[in-house]
Amino acid sequence: GAVVxxxxxxxxxxxxTSVKIECRSLDFQATTMFWYxxxxxxxxxxxxxxxxxxxATYEQGVEKDKFLINHASLTLSTLTVTSAHPEDSSxxxxxxxxxSGGDEQFFxxxxxxxxx
Amino acid sequence: xxxxxxxxxxxxxxEGAIASLNCTYSDRGSQSFFWYRQYSGKSPELIMSIYSxxxxxxxxxxxxxxxxxxYVSLLIxxxxxSDSATYLCAVSFAGDGNKLVFGAGTILRVKS
Numbered sequence: 001g002a003v004v005x006x007x008x009x010x011x012x013x014x015x016x017t018s019v020k021i022e023c024r025s026l027d028f029q030a031t032t033m034f035w036y037x038x039x040x041x042x043x044x045x046x047x048x049x050x051x052x053x054x055x056a057t058y059e060q061g062v063e064k065d066k067f068l069i070n071h072a073s074l075t076l077s078t079l080t081v082t083s084a085h086p087e088d089s090s091x092x093x094x095x096x097x098x099x100s101g102g103d104e105q106f107f108x109x110x111x112x113x114x115x116x
Numbered sequence: 117x118x119x120x121x122x123x124x125x126x127x128x129x130x131e132g133a134i135a136s137l138n139c140t141y142s143d144r145g146s147q148s149f150f151w152y153r154q155y156s157g158k159s160p161e162l163i164m165s166i167y168s169x170x171x172x173x174x175x176x177x178x179x180x181x182x183x184x185x186x187y188v189s190l191l192i193x194x195x196x197x198s199d200s201a202t203y204l205c206a207v208s209f210a211g212d213g214n215k216l217v218f219g220a221g222t223i224l225r226v227k228s
Contacts (some may be wrong), residue, residue, distance in 0.1 A: 034215070043204065043220045044160070093159045102165070103148040103208045105216055110159040 003027050004096050006108035013084055014116055020080045021111045023094030029074040030096035034105060035067075038091045050077045074099065084115045118143050120207050122219035131228045135192040139205030139219055142186070148208035149181055151190045154221065155201045163203075164190065195226040 003026040013019050023033055031052050036044040048058045048069050056069035068080040077096075081088055091112050095105035119142040129135045137151075148167055152160035164179040166172045166188065172179045178191040188207075192199055202221040208214045 044218045046215060049215060097214075102167075103214050103216075104150065104162055104165050105206075106162060107152075107159040 002098065002104075002106040004094065004106050004108040006094055006111050008111060009109060010112040010114075012114045012116065015085055016083055018080055018082045019084055019113060020078055021092055021094075021113075023077045023079070023096070023108050025075045025096040025098075025106075028096075028101075029099045030077075031074060031099040032097045033071060033077040034095045034097075035069060035077075035079050036093045036095065038093060038110075044093065047079075081113065084113070086115045089113055089115045118207075118209050118217050120205055120217050120219040122203075122205050122222045124220055124222060126223040126225050128225045128227060129195050131195060131197060131226055133195050133226075135195045135199065135224055135226070137190040137192075137203050137205075137222050137224065139188045139190075139207075140186055141188070141205075141207045141217075143207075143209050144183070144186065145211065146183075146186075146207045146209050148214070149179070149188045150206040150208075150216065151177075151179060151188075152204040152206060152218075153199075153201045154204055160204055192224075195224075197226050197228045200224055200226050 007022045033050045035047045048056045050056045050071040058064045071077040093110040095107045151164045154160045166179040176193045180189045204221045205219040206216040
């Protein structure tokens with residue numbers, strides 16, 4: 001149980017384009033999903049908290065107009081990187097917390113974004 | 117500033133030995149504590165969660181929590197080369213939407 005999927009697993013795009021990443025909880029309902037970014041040899045950095053049916057809460061320093069988050073259902077959250085630039089190249093990972101569970105977060109496999 | 121501190125390592129242990137990973141946290145109000153394992157190029161995988169003082173065992177893994185000392189540890193018995201990974205300590209702070217704050221991780225290398 002507690003499986004989270006992400007799509008795509010990797011993407012290469014040109015500078016200036018937008019990229020959408022999907023995060024799905026496959027076998028449970030997730031009222032809260034989280035989006036992280038991880039640069040090489042660094043730890044996870046929380047970008048935003050996504051609550052189903054409401055606006056996402058962004059961490060300090062994360063541009064909400066650049067990283068658009070939508071959490072339209074209890075099993076799906078999307079992150080759209082708008083007007084991507086090479087410095088946005090990173091490993092983007094989502095996690096989900098069960099609606100009826102504790103504080104455990106279950107992570108998706110991640111999406112590796114490369115912006116040329 | 118809510119902080120989670122880990123020794124970056126690498127911690128090297130021989131196959132079959134006990135690996136001991138440590139973590140300290142800054143906020144006494146912390147409620148939930150987790151250990152994640154992350155292989156290179158992969159996302160974190162939950163290994164253990166612990167919520168109350170004492171030990172919690174699951175197979176070869178034992179998590180230990182001491183809230184008075186603001187200290188949580190992970191013991192891996194009979195370490196295997198496949199245990200070689202980065203181990204992330206994560207703490208959930210009360211009153212902050214139960215977000216997780218991660219330590220920088222400890223690299224563990226198990227030598228056969």
